Amino acid sequence: MEGQRPRVLLVDDEERFRWTMGKLLRRRGYDVEEAGSAHEALVRIQKGDVDVVVLDVKMPGMDGIEALGRIKAIDPLPEVIILTGHANVDAAVEIMRLGGYEYLLKPCPIEDLTSKIDGALEKKRAREKLHGGP
Amino acid sequence: MTDGPTEVPPSAEARRRGKMELVAATGPAILTSALAVGFLMAGEPLAAAALGGSALLSAVFSMMLRRRVREERTKDELRTRQLLQAQKLAAIGEMASGIAHEINNPLAVIGREAEWIQALLEDAPPLPRQTAAEIRDSLAVIGDQVRRCADITHRLLDFARKREPLRQWVDPIGLVEDMVQLVERVLRGRDIRIRRCYEPGLAAVFTDAPLLRQVVLNLLNNAVQAIEQSMEPSGTITVTIGESLPGWVDMAVEDTGCGIPPENMGRLFDPFFTTKAAGQGTGLGLAVCHKIVTGLGGFILVESKKGCGSRFTVRLPRKPGEGPAL
Numbered sequence: 067m068e069g070q071r072p073r074v075l076l077v078d079d080e081e082r083f084r085w086t087m088g089k090l091l092r093r094r095g096y097d098v099e100e101a102g103s104a105h106e107a108l109v110r111i112q113k114g115d116v117d118v119v120v121l122d123v124k125m126p127g128m129d130g131i132e133a134l135g136r137i138k139a140i141d142p143l144p145e146v147i148i149l150t151g152h153a154n155v156d157a158a159v160e161i162m163r164l165g166g167y168e169y170l171l172k173p174c175p176i177e178d179l180t181s182k183i184d185g186a187l188e189k190k191r192a193r194e195k196l197h198g199g200p
Numbered sequence: 201m202t203d204g205p206t207e208v209p210p211s212a213e214a215r216r217r218g219k220m221e222l223v224a225a226t227g228p229a230i231l232t233s234a235l236a237v238g239f240l241m242a243g244e245p246l247a248a249a250a251l252g253g254s255a256l257l258s259a260v261f262s263m264m265l266r267r268r269v270r271e272e273r274t275k276d277e278l279r280t281r282q283l284l285q286a287q288k289l290a291a292i293g294e295m296a297s298g299i300a301h302e303i304n305n306p307l308a309v310i311g312r313e314a315e316w317i318q319a320l321l322e323d324a325p326p327l328p329r330q331t332a333a334e335i336r337d338s339l340a341v342i343g344d345q346v347r348r349c350a351d352i353t354h355r356l357l358d359f360a361r362k363r364e365p366l367r368q369w370v371d372p373i374g375l376v377e378d379m380v381q382l383v384e385r386v387l388r389g390r391d392i393r394i395r396r397c398y399e400p401g402l403a404a405v406f407t408d409a410p411l412l413r414q415v416v417l418n419l420l421n422n423a424v425q426a427i428e429q430s431m432e433p434s435g436t437i438t439v440t441i442g443e444s445l446p447g448w449v450d451m452a453v454e455d456t457g458c459g460i461p462p463e464n465m466g467r468l469f470d471p472f473f474t475t476k477a478a479g480q481g482t483g484l485g486l487a488v489c490h491k492i493v494t495g496l497g498g499f500i501l502v503e504s505k506k507g508c509g510s511r512f513t514v515r516l517p518r519k520p521g522e523g524p525a526l
Contacts, residue, residue, distance in 0.1 A: 080305060086312040093319055124301070151304030152297070152357070171357075173308035173350050175343075176315050 071097040072187050073115060075144070077107040077133070078122040087120075090176050096183070104133035111137050116144045118167075118186045120179070123150035123157065131160055138165045143194070145186035149179065292471050293360035300353035300360075307349050314342040359471070359484050365408035365495055367520075372405050372449055373398045373441055379416040380439055383424065391434035392427055394420075399442035405449050406519040407496050415489045419453040419512050422485060425476065426457025426510060435509075447518050454511035460504040468502060489514075496520065 074096045078084045081102065088098045099116075101107040104125055110116065119137060123130035134146050145167040150157075158169045167186045170179060318339050321332065380394055387394070420437065427435035435456040444450040460468065467473045469490040474483035486500075493500050497520035504510035 080309065083305070083309045083312060086309070086316050090312060090315055090319065151308065152301040171354060172304045173311045173346055175347075176312070 071095060072183065073097045073099070073117045074183060075099050075101060075107060075110055075116045075119045077101045077104065077119060077125075077130070078149075079103060079125040080122075087176075091180070091183075094176075094180060096180075104128035104130065104136075107133060108136055108140065111140050111144065114141065116141075117190055118183050119144050119146045120149050120183070121146055123148060123152060131157060131164070134161060134164045134166055143190065145190045147179070147182050147186055149174075288470075296356045296471070297360035300356040303349070304353050307346055307353070311343065311346040314339050314346070355484055359488055359491075365411060367406050367408055369404040370407050370409045370412065371402075372451060372516075373402055375409055375412060376416050376439060376441055376451055379413055379420055382417065383420045387424065392424060393436045395436055395438045397438060397440040397442075402441060402443065402449065403518065405516055407516060408492075411492045411496065412514075412516075415492050415514060416451065416453070418485045418489050419514070422512070423453050423455035423457065423510075426455045426459070428457075430456070430458040430507070432456075444515060448515055449518060450513050450515050452511055452513040454509060456509045459506040459508050460502070460510055461506045465502065465504070469500075 072095075074091060076084050076088055076091070076098055077100075078087075079102055084100045084102065088100055091098045099110060101110055104127060107119065107121070111119070121130045121133060121137075125133075128136075130148060130150065134148070137144065137146060142165070146165070147168045147170060148161050148166050149170045149172060151172040161169050167189065168182045170182060318336070321327075321335060321339075326332070327335070377396075377398075380396065384394055420439075423437045427433075427437070437456075438452075438454040440450070440452040440454070442450055464473075464475065469486050470483075471487040472483040473487075476483075490500055493514055493516070496516055498514060498516035501513040501515060502510065503513075
């Protein structure tokens with residue numbers, strides 16, 4: 067389990083952002099899949115095997131906050147990092163209440179995001195160990 | 201050093217107005233008394249006595265009434281001005297956060313693209329050294345400028361954020377002293393001195409410490425910049441803390457800096473109003489201070505003279521809603 071490449075699901079309606087971010091993360095050794103909407107993300111989550119979801123808030127159709135609740139309902143295992151252009155304390159509180167791992171404001175350097183992804187991954191693996199037994 | 205306080209009328213101005221009211225209010229009494237004397241001289245003692253007595257009474261009443269009306273009017277003006285400023289800030293905040301959000305997304309795209317070009321450059325076959333260095337330099341500039349924009353949009357979002365104060369009992373001297381020491385550390389090696397005038401044994405204030413710290417730090421930074429912008433590179437910042445009126449605590453930051461030209465006094469607290477060079481200020485510092493202090497039930501008083509310096513006084517109620525009204 068430990069040696070596996072971290073699987074990241076990138077959810078953002080801005081295609082170019084997803085595309086370049088995906089390339090940058092892959093270059094750093096992450097296994098990246100992309101979703102252009104919350105619905106696409108939910109379909110992917112149902113298949114399982116996602117470690118960390120990087121989720122945008124403002125998307126047409128279902129927004130990121132609602133998507134977070136639904137992701138956790140389908141599968142509580144993946145950690146979710148919210149990456150948004152909009153700082154809003156109420157939204158941040160709601161994200162934490164819904165079980166989000168972290169809240170990051172766009173634009174942020176890629177290193178900030180990767181360190182959050184690594185932290186989320188560590189937390190997820192620790193939980194898996196706890197539940198799966200030694 | 202003062203040109204007279206502006207913005208939110210401080211108590212000094214209220215007192216001055218009080219004196220003017222007194223002068224205005226005694227006017228009619230003198231007139232009625234003069235009429236009574238006129239009757240007396242005309243051989244109408246009864247009429248004169250009645251008129252004299254009632255004149256005195258009516259003069260006292262009219263004086264009290266007028267004073268009361270003026271006081272109420274001053275308070276009303278103050279409230280209206282504060283309300284207008286609050287509404288203006290709220291509207292601008294709403295708009296600013298919308299714009300900041302829309303800008304953050306393309307900024308994120310620009311930042312990522314620059315990072316990707318950098319990555320490609322590392323993998324590409326070697327370019328002529330000069331070319332490679334210039335591309336790297338250009339990319340670094342793009343990165344820096346994205347961070348600069350992000351700093352602005354993040355501050356805007358912070359400004360627009362609705363945050364209810366979380367009040368607790370705070371030692372005003374301890375809080376201000378922490379910020380003074382922070383600024384002193386930055387000033388090390390420079391010819392700017394901070395003088396402290398703290399009233400000993402000052403009681404605690406029921407307020408929001410993190411918000412108040414932000415205000416004090418902002419005023420101190422402005423004082424430093426005002427000195428740097430003046431003709432003299434050296435100067436003194438005087439920080440005064442004391443009880444100005446029963447139930448109110450004043451925290452004043454005074455500098456010997458460039459001062460504020462009178463034409464700018466009315467716009468000091470307007471968001472985006474700045475006299476600092478590009479990249480040095482967002483024009484939000486004092487707008488944020490004003491918003492915070494008003495939210496804490498207080499005022500900011502400004503006194504300044506161009507070329508001599510400025511004094512910003514934060515006047516806070518010891519406990520909001522409990523102190524005597526100003």
